[in-house]
Amino acid sequence: MWHSGLFWWIGAGVLIVLELMHGTFYLLMVALGFIAAAIAHLAGLDLSLQLGIAAAVALAAVLLLRKSRFGRKTRNRAEAAHNPDVNLDIGSTLTVSAWHDGHARTNYRGASWDVELAPGEREDANLYEITALRGNCLVVVASRHAGARA
Template sequence: MHWASGIWWIAVGALLIGELATGTFYLLMVACGCAAAGVARLAGASIEVQWAVAAVVAALAVWLLHRSPYGRSMRPGATRNPDINLDIGETLDIEGWHNGLARATYRGTQWDVELAEGEVEHAGRFEIAEMRGSRLVVRACPNR
């Protein structure tokens, strides 16, 4: 069963290729587990020990990755992400408020507008901070 150690290294290669296609780092952690199992095979460990080493190392590596800053999503949600919603950061004029809500013309049509938390009601120019469905959530422009 000399070919068994080669299987672990083939798995490492396949996982690395898959990692290059996805870019999530999780397949890289599983590849680390397979590499550890390949090293265990070269050290003469039984197949059961190899599988245990692969599982423990991969699980530990995934757990550590998940707890690191690289495992957390740093992107804002789609409602606040200007890469998804091109309206985020655009400005509009609001003439009056009623309990934190208003109607404003933006892109040639009327929109429901909501004041962002912590903002003060006043007439003037506002910046779109978020889009919740068809409602614009705005905050005061920094240069008002």
């Protein structure tokens, strides 16, 4: 099988299937190394050169992937808590009737929620805008429309 170069093609196929099940791009980069080695075999290069090419291409591809936006984690949990693309409630408004040291309980979307006032915000607005979700707690600021209603 080493002499026919079939090993490289089968290996690349297996790595691509594993990649589809795993969900990262790293196995795909190693599969690129296998494909490069298969091409080197077709070019008539020796097995040791094929192995070297497979390793070099896979390593280069993995390093390039790590430097790309696909290889980096661009958002952490703290950013997700404030991201309206992740939490569709961010930007919604709700009313809070009574505060107790910056914390309250209110009905929102048919359920009772814990609400926390963001630092520096006033407790007399009555209408608040959700800026973040921290677990099952809504973090709110006084709504811009609260002044018009007060």
